Amino acid sequence: MLNALIGTIQEIKAQNSLEALKKMSSPLVNVIRDGKRQRIKSAELVKGDIVIIDEGDTIGADLRLIESHNLKIIESSLTGESLPTEKDASLVFSKKVGIGDRLNLAYMSTTVSYGRGLGVVINTGMDTEIGKIATSIDEEPESETPLQKVLAKLSKYLGMLTLLIVVLVLVIDIIWIFIDGKGLVLESYIEALLSSISLAVAAIPEGLAAVVTIVLAIGVQRMAKANTIVRKLHSVETLGAVSVICSDKTGTLTQNKMTVTEAYTINKYYKEADFNKTAPKPLKLLAKGMSLCSNASVDEGLYGDPTEIALVILANSLDLPKKLIEAEEERIAEYPFDSNRKMMSTTHKFKDGYISYTKGAIDSILKRSSFIYDNGVVRKITVDDINKINEANDYYSHQALRVLALAYFEGDSRDEKNLIFVGLTAMIDPPRKEAIPAVSKLHEAGISTVMITGDHKDTAFAVASMLGICTDINDCMTGSEIDLMTEEELKDAVKRVRVFARVSPENKVQIVRAFKANGHIVAMTGDGVNDAPSLKAADIGIAMGITGTDVAKGAADMVLADDNFASIEKAVEEGRGIYSNIKKTVYFLLGSNIAEVFAMLLLIILGLPAPLIAIHLLWVNLITDSLPAIALGMQAKDKAIMKEKPRDPSEGIFANGGLNLTLGYGIVITICVIISYFSCGFLNHAYSISAIKALYTSNPLILHQAQTMAFTTLAFAELFHMIGMSSPKESFIHIFKDKNHMLFIAFIAGILLQFLVIELPGVSDIFSTHNLTAICWLITFLMSILPLFIHEIVVLINYLKKKKELK
Template identity: 35%
Template sequence: MGKSGKTTDDFAKLSVDQFYQALKTQATGLSDTDAAKRLQDVGPNTIQQTQSRSQFKAFIKNFTSLMALLLWVSGLIAMFVGMLELGIAIWAVNIINGCFSFWQEHAAQKATDSLKEMLPTYTHVWRDGKTKQINATDLVPGDVFTIQAGNSISADARIIAGNALQVDESALTGESVAVDKQPTYHKGDGKFAEANIVYAGTVAVNGTATAVAVQTGMQTEFGQIASLTQNQQGTVSPLTAELNRLTRQISMIAILIGLIFFVAAIFFVHYPVAKSFIFALGMIVAFIPEGLLPTVTLSLAQGVTRMSKKHALVKELSSVETLGETTVICSDKTGTLTQNQMTINHVWLPKQRYQVSGQGYLNNGQVLAAKTPVDLAQAPDLALLLRISGLDNDTEIQPGKTAQAKPKILGTPTEAAHLILTEKSGLNLDELKQQYPRLEELPFDSDRKRMTTIHRQPDGQQVVYVKGALDGILAICDTILENGQVRPITATDTANIDAANKHYAAEGLRSMAMAYRAYNGLPSDPADCTIEATEQHLTFVGLTVMADPPRPEIYDAVEKCHRANIRIIMVTGDSPLTAKSVAVKIGIDSDQVRVITGDELAAMSDSELQAAVKGEVIFARVAPEQKYRIVKANQHNGEIVAATGDGVNDAPALKQADIGIAMGVTGTDVAKDAADMILTDDNFASIVSAIEEGRTVYSNLQKFLLYILNSNVPEAIPSVLFLFSRGLIPLPLTVMQILTVDLGTDMLPALGLGAEKSEPGIMDQPPRARNAHLLNKTIVWKAFGWYGMIASVLSTVAYFFVNYLHGWPNVALAASGDTYVMATTMTLAAIVFCQIAAAINCRTQVTSVFTIGLFSNRRIWWGIGFEIVLIAVLMYVPVLQGLFNTAAINGRDWLLLFSIPIPLVLIEEARKALVRRHLA
């Protein structure tokens, strides 16, 4: 509603005089002075960003997650107790991780921020009684402007004069068929259906008109939807919520253990308070996986990279995993499930039926009868219908600028489909136009619902070609063409034609009738012919039958979604009949699916809607705010919702959804800005690939969570030994050595696990339950009770082995000196080599690692190589020896270390074999 207080529908219903009076304008437009005042009052005709993104806030966000805050506090405590190196190391990791996360998301955002204004740059208006060209941003309510085919429309406006105007409103409604517009008011079916109103952001595809702007800028329907989208708060991704939960869990465990050891060190070992605090801090550091945040970030970044190769551009890292949890996809139809291009697939003649081969633009396919190409010389009825479809046509198809680019349609999609039909048959349009030059045209209008052209035949005689809606044409046909012969049309013929039309309509197809008239008994000058005199006594030829075809790859994608227990709910602005036909055809729903229209939805309460979306349902003729309601209803039911779309009408739903998916090629900029992910190929099948990638990312997160946590036990056991021996067993591992494992040796193998391919059958499983968590009982048992305990035993054995070689138990365990340094070095190295085995074992849950290929993940082996090199550097570089309390070891020690992973891998393989046998 604009400053006048009237809605667009109010303006549509007024008489012309009342309309001019309400807007304080006239047929000759505004004066420049008046327009300038109005522009100052209502503002520029632009879509404003009500919520500008703050780069500073986006940057800070990466340093304020729960895990990041925990690391800031840990580093501060380390510095406070005098462990400056430890504190700096922890903070450095936090800073590097935060910067990397910001860089990844900023790069993705830049790829989607090339927003192009949908409003045209210039508009022709009447000012001071004459036409002039102005910038579209200067258009104001009351301005009178002209519309021609190919123009984008600059404002919501009422038509005051028009000639066969047709407008593509798919950006608002999702309906792929052009809409007729005229000066006379008529309330159509659904929203945006007023016959005398055009809307900003839509495109004129045929005819001309003069219109008066009634709403501009943010007051237009386009602007209102954009405003709703911008004001809608985004939802927290499930992964973010889960990582926050995991952080709280680990933090509570670590702090509780640290507190227990702090008290025990004071009262059991009789340590001073300060020394007990440092000891407890070491335990906290041991149980906080400092490497978790960077490895999660890097794993998600790897997922983003892999998904970009599959034509899915992710704007936020956490959105990768959200896809894997998706339980419901609320999908638009036009351009998402279908190709958004009308295609003729059947030709119906009184005695013949034809299927049209080939999909897409200007294919070289033939018109088929069954499976045999038709010889047009032997099919005169078909040849005539093809001439009518190609010549009674004002649309032009321009080839794409490159071989890969789609041709550009200058006109309506329906007429383009008829041109393509003629081309497919092998006829040459340019030659036809020379053989049958056009003499006159009676343009299409929404009252007659037909278009007529008059041509000269090669024999010099004139002929009338007519195409349009069946009901209008059949009423003015006296005869019918059958096998090349013209005979009177009978009631049986009419019944057969009607039956064929209803049959195609039931399948969601649109029919167009073709007729002709031998030119006789009319003025010799075609320019003197009137509609009434020309469009009568026609001969019915046949029907062309068309649809917006499903994408070829959609069938397999839908089948995969069903196998993965992911429901698809079609939400479209298209008609109920067409929506149901497409949904049933591609396998989304059964023939028993419930179809709910926008009007029915408006009358439903939230609880009724929530109940409805639990079943098999399609939503048709819906308005933008209703799509938003549908997404919220599914979320109320506990679903993880992905919403797809390309139009302005989809944007609010995309923003509200757990993950919004916009089309990159056909999508509007408003939709892209609202979405979390953009499909660069507009291919619904890419969503399925992205979902599989999301599931793999989550599985890999669990794998490297298991990998990282299993080292906590061998890091903590030395402190337990120290505590329960009341200090007789010196600490076998220092805090800096613990940090070496968490931030050094563990990192690259963990990233290698993040790049692991999905295990077989991942898309045959249901989405993970909403109450399932990254840290579950299985991971806890494996990390602490299986992998962790084995590594603890081996690392403890390594510690005592070194002391044994230097006289223990006959000599007390040293708390300092060369033997102590050598023992802590071997303890650290043993943990590292246990982690090498863990990296291999964590690659699969139950599948044998030899089945997927021991060396198939090269990143794991690069990580293992890095681990070995890093531990060697810490042992042999003098500066690092002092910092990390390490010493050089000999060849015998290295042989012992390299023997550790072999039995650990074999033991785990035996366990997995038992699990597989049990599952079988």
């Protein structure tokens, strides 16, 4: 019921990317039809329509531009590029180029940030680039998680084993029926059938599915505290097997905020540490001019172009708030940026006259500069000055920093000539501070971080270098290079490439599949519509909670509430801990089932009455085993878990000694149960198997007492086994150090519940148990504690072996 309920909830919440796509606003667009300007819904656009594009518009279809005037379009949700893309209708491409480089096209659902233009509709609806993405999401098949594959295989083997055991026990019982001369007694065959059913109950760990679900649910809660919202329960465990994380750059690895990180005035380089109230006069003039020559605002939220916002923030850090400096120097004119001039100028009035500031591309500014501001003195600019400025520009460009130059003119400079050069600002969307150690920790854990972005190769490499992802630009690849590769070539390339730039949505899916083809478990992060197909193609898709689109979130397995890459590292750590706990619960539960089956099978082969009846087995499997299993599932993760390499997804859950551990303790508990069962006969002076058989078959009360001892030994032994299994390689004393309260609660609850089943009138009748004498309790306790005693001996032997090896 629990599994069905959770499954239903997951189905209700399951992604439907096409529906999310449909819910994206259907904006109104301006078109020219029959020579007249009309305003229609974008859904009504058809091929051949001429669409008018203005600042602030959302593009309603894929367009081939026929006019563009300083046109900039924000395509981040489609291409992943952080800055607006400058469009040019005059361009014609002779060869295929990536989606982010098609500067003569405008795409559906992107937004115009600046300028205006005209475009002809070339594709609508599902034929648009965004529509193709939706189609690919729908076609991408769901894949099973490593844990689902393991549990499916385990269930298959257990099913076959159960069938074999049922047939075997039935055959053995029938043989004993004829040996005992009861071949004509119908009740004998009914008892044989009941015995085989009891064995079937013993062979199947009924609580396993529910316990695994509960452990995963506990993991979901823990991950929520680490800002990771899990949409699909089994993806919690998948994180623990991840060996490659393909991460979007903008906003995940970086701050998604253009920031001025360096600046230059003649003969002086500045770093971020210099951006403060005590900054020298040239730097303050540079920051003030950049801020005044912009249209951005940061007083009540961030408004404007990301580059200009960075310039205003720079001035603020130098104690030059825009409102204050605008009050002192009131803007009276603006000469907007255009793609030909590559500059923007503003003129301001102050108490002594007028001043004009011009910012833009360094080449454009230098061509118009006749003078230079040199530490408070205005003088003629020299060839040596220009060389130094270009040298600074080259230095910044090699770091993939975006460089802007500033000059000014004392007066109204409408012609933008004879300017006074001030300096350069260099900016980038910098890495998140917490992402750098996160990448390092993931590397220590054997997990490769791969950057996939729509940005340019140089910018991507620069950021990757800062993060420690990539140190050689030859380990970077572009989408256009991927387009020329075969599947096998790409499969080989991903073994070394750590940065993929200027990639299309199709490229992202190809990259994910190439890593998977190499045997990796792949996590993919993303926020845009363009990321949705790759999020679904990955073993685990991780969407951004703040900047992520509904389509991306719908295709993902989990969502980062804070858009922070460092949260992925914490989630991976949690995933590893959860898988480790699930392994412990599987070993624990199957060890119990092995003990039940072996004890039942051995005694039935000997012709003795079954030591456990069906209700005993159900009680142990569903109650006294489930509580310890849940407690094991709630254990804190090992502190050194991120020092280990990712587990091989092809290896079974019993790898690295898991099978030996499960069988070993199963056999130990089997011996304990059988000794307790025989002890009741010994106490009643029956010292041989035939004597015990005669005693138990002739005296139901003594049989019930023997079964009660076996039942209680099994239940108590599992509780002591839980303590050992909580840390298979350490002494049980660790539980007192770690203060694992759930283990104590499960242990005490298990003891009390078992005691009530035996001693409480009415309940004992239901379970066919018998009150135990003091000596019976003592034997039961000694047999129950034996697994923990054996555990301590094994730990000691391993410790002495390691100590000897070190010597």
